[in-house]
Amino acid sequence: xxxxxxxxxxxxxxxxxxxxxxxxxxxxxxxxSVDTLDEATAVxxxxxxxxxxxxxxxxxxxxxxxxxxxxxxxxxxxLTANDAESLEHLRISTRGWDTVSVPTGWTITxxxxxxxxxxxxxxxxxxxxxxTADRKLLNAVAKLLASVINTAQLHTEALEQAxxxxxxxxxxxxxxxxxxxxxxQVPGVDVFARSDPAHTSGGDLYAWSVVDGVLHFVMGDVAGxxxxxxxxxxxxxxxxxxxxxxxxxDGPAAILAxxxxxxxxxxxxxxxxxxxxxxxxxxxxxRLRVANAGHSPVLYVSDGxxxxxxxxxxxxxxxxxxxxxxxxxxVSDGxxFLAGSDGLTEQxxxxxxxxxxxxxxxLASAGCGLSAxxxxxxxxxxxxxxxxxxxxxxxRTLVCLTFGKST
Amino acid sequence: xxxxxxxxxxxISGRFDAHEATSFRETIEQELTTSSNIRLSLAEVExxxxxxxxxxxxxxxxxxxQGGDLILSEVSGPVAVILExxxxxxxxxxx
Numbered sequence: 001x002x003x004x005x006x007x008x009x010x011x012x013x014x015x016x017x018x019x020x021x022x023x024x025x026x027x028x029x030x031x032x033s034v035d036t037l038d039e040a041t042a043v044x045x046x047x048x049x050x051x052x053x054x055x056x057x058x059x060x061x062x063x064x065x066x067x068x069x070x071x072x073x074x075x076x077x078x079l080t081a082n083d084a085e086s087l088e089h090l091r092i093s094t095r096g097w098d099t100v101s102v103p104t105g106w107t108i109t110x111x112x113x114x115x116x117x118x119x120x121x122x123x124x125x126x127x128x129x130x131x132t133a134d135r136k137l138l139n140a141v142a143k144l145l146a147s148v149i150n151t152a153q154l155h156t157e158a159l160e161q162a163x164x165x166x167x168x169x170x171x172x173x174x175x176x177x178x179x180x181x182x183x184x185q186v187p188g189v190d191v192f193a194r195s196d197p198a199h200t201s202g203g204d205l206y207a208w209s210v211v212d213g214v215l216h217f218v219m220g221d222v223a224g225x226x227x228x229x230x231x232x233x234x235x236x237x238x239x240x241x242x243x244x245x246x247x248x249x250d251g252p253a254a255i256l257a258x259x260x261x262x263x264x265x266x267x268x269x270x271x272x273x274x275x276x277x278x279x280x281x282x283x284x285x286x287r288l289r290v291a292n293a294g295h296s297p298v299l300y301v302s303d304g305x306x307x308x309x310x311x312x313x314x315x316x317x318x319x320x321x322x323x324x325x326x327x328x329x330x331v332s333d334g335x336x337f338l339a340g341s342d343g344l345t346e347q348x349x350x351x352x353x354x355x356x357x358x359x360x361x362x363l364a365s366a367g368c369g370l371s372a373x374x375x376x377x378x379x380x381x382x383x384x385x386x387x388x389x390x391x392x393x394x395x396r397t398l399v400c401l402t403f404g405k406s407t
Numbered sequence: 408x409x410x411x412x413x414x415x416x417x418x419i420s421g422r423f424d425a426h427e428a429t430s431f432r433e434t435i436e437q438e439l440t441t442s443s444n445i446r447l448s449l450a451e452v453e454x455x456x457x458x459x460x461x462x463x464x465x466x467x468x469x470x471x472x473q474g475g476d477l478i479l480s481e482v483s484g485p486v487a488v489i490l491e492x493x494x495x496x497x498x499x500x501x502x
Contacts, residue, residue, distance in 0.1 A: 223461035225425065271465045275457070275493060294493035311494035318464050318498050342457060394456075 039152035043067050043145060050141040054134055057106075058124040061113075061145060074106050074124040109135060111142045113149075121145065168227055172201030175230035178237045184208050186215045188283040188331075188403060192376035193219075195397040196343075202395030203229025203274075204341045207237045209244040213284065216244040216255060219339040219399045220276040221295065223315070232267070236274055239263050252278040252291040253324035256313070260293075260321040267317030275315045277339045281331075281401070288337060288401075291326040294318075297345060297357055300329055301336040301364050308361075333404040334368050336375065343394035347383050350390045355383055376400040414444040414478075420451030425458040435466045443475025450481035455489050467499060476500050 044067060051059045051069045058070040109130040113119040121142045123130065130138075176197065183191040193206045203222030208215060218240040222229040236259070243258035256278045267273055275295040281288045292298055294315030300307045312325035329337075340360060347355045363382060367375035376398050383396060415438040419431065438445050445466070455463075467477040479501045482490065490496040 221457065223457045225458070268468070271468075272461055273464060292494075294495065296492040311492065314494045314498045318495065346456065 039149060040067075042148045042152070044069075046141065046145055046148065050138075053141075054123055054125075054130075054137055055127070056123045056125050057127070060122045060124075062120040062122060063149075071124075074108065109138060111135070111138050113142045113146045119146075119149070169200060172199075172227055172230055175201045175227070175234050178234040179205065180207060184210050184215055184217075186210055186213075186281065186283055188286070189215060189281055190372040190402045190404070191215075191217075192372035192400040192402075193398070194376060194380065195341075195395060196380070196392070197230075197395045198343065198392045199226055201227055201230035202397075203233050204343065204395040204397035205233045205237055206397065206399050207240045207244075209241060209248070211244055211248040213282070214248065215281040215283075216248045216252070216279070217281075217399065218255075218259075218276060218278045219295065219341075219397065220274045220316075221341045221395070221397070222274050223272045225394070228270075229272070232270065232272060232274070235266070236263060236276070240278075248280065251326060252280045252289050253312075253326040255280070256291040256293055256316075257321050257324055260316050263316055264320050273315040273317035275311075277309075279337070279339075279401075286331050286403075288329045288331050288403075289326050290329070290337075291324075293321070295339065296342070297338070297340050297360055299336075299338045299361060299364050301338070301368055302332060303334075304365055304368055306361050306365050331403040335403045336364060336368055337401040337403075338364050338375075339399045340379070341395060341397040343392070343396040344379065344383050344398060346394060347387050347396070348390050348393060349386055349388060355386050359386070370402065372400045372402040375402065414446050415442040416446045416448070418448040418451070420453075422454045423449075423452050423459040424454065424456040428458050428462045431459070431462050432465070435462075435469065439469060439473065443470050443473035444478070445470055445475070446478045446480050448481045449479055449483055449486045452483050452486050455486050460489065460493065460495060464495070464498070478502055 043061060047059055047061060047067055047069045050056075056070060058068065058072065058074050060069075061067040105126050106124050107126075107129045108122060108124045110120050110122045113121055121138060123134075123138055179195055180193070183193060191208075195202065195204045195206065197204070203224055204220070205222070206217065206219045208217035210216075218236075220233075220236055222232045222236065224232075239259045239262040240255075242262070243255045247254040247258040256276065259276070259278070263274070273294070276293040277290060277295040277298050279288060279290045288300075290298065290309055291313075292309055292311045293313040294311045296311070298309040300309055309327055312327075313321050313323075338360075345355055345357050345360055359382065360379065363379050364375075367378065370378070379398055379400075380396065417434060417438065419427075423431070435445065447463075447466075463477070463479075470477040477499070479499050482501060487496075490499065490501070
């Protein structure tokens, strides 16, 4: 055996051992269970193993915060107490790494990582320059880091969305609870009210109060959809309940004016309006008075004849109400009062045709003699049946009063 | 001295509902950078919903805040019905 071959053999054995070490380190790196770690821990562990794998003296992930393993000498001059500031400095520097002052004897190599925002993995070594294999390994580490960071970011975003979604759901459910759960008990009138929001919450509303034996009620529709409309809806209900007490004795026009005073400015600031119908039924006088601010449909049916109660004012929030206007009706047994939202009349079927006012008028006309619950339920069922497979496009709300001695 | 009030003209057509509200608002905002008087032709509008009406009211208020007005012109039949039902015809300048 020639001794001349020993150095070559040693070199070959050394290379094989090194390659084997690298393979083992790579196996360790690949088998690192990053899924169970938080982002910071995973990054630190990957860097530590990559540091061993690449036999670097220093390895840094240029992120905020900066992660550094090994000797900080080479990066020291670039780092300050503030990671964000250091990162910016390093980012600027790494655009032209050659311009950075590298301490004598050090070799630096860098790969860019894109994980939401540009990052870089920078390796420094004193012992020997980085070769092609080192760069490939560094690229593999960079890709693993990018994957970990991306996964962590997606997880955080999903978590934040889930929290927002949960809060949204709670707020929506609370808003819907502002609607009264039971109907008022007043002699001579039977009341039905129902609101089916298109989403978790909606902007349609109703409220009532019996003050000194008189039933005051409001039905409204806040322009817009979803949670913003629902929150406005709760404000409207609060204003209604206060106005019933404060202005109820003066009738619905005064209640409406009082609500307008409470709401007009804030609605205007939010750039929304509310179509609103306010009514007061006095069973002693068999008299129904209504004030309408832009709401439709509002119908009164007597002996099968349907009267459309036109708006006295534009919706609340458009212009301040300056006149007290209302319609007074003398009620008879069997008469029906009905106020619905546009979610009923504008419900489309699969072909795009709308349910329409005429169908509501027809149902109201044919409904004399029915209880308020039967009539209201029939109208909802008809709209549902009309829509068939078409989705509910808007909140559907109906307030229905039927009058009679027996009720 | 001649004083000229420039009036922007916008025309919309088809359905005007929640889906169109954002682009309508952007158009109005853009027009308001050059003129506080906007003439809006509604001749070809087939339908307006409450969200669209809220956008019209918002545009009207923005114009008036800047000393101008939103003028609704050539109002189509379906839109006229809605404006009448809601009494918004009393709030807008319609020609």
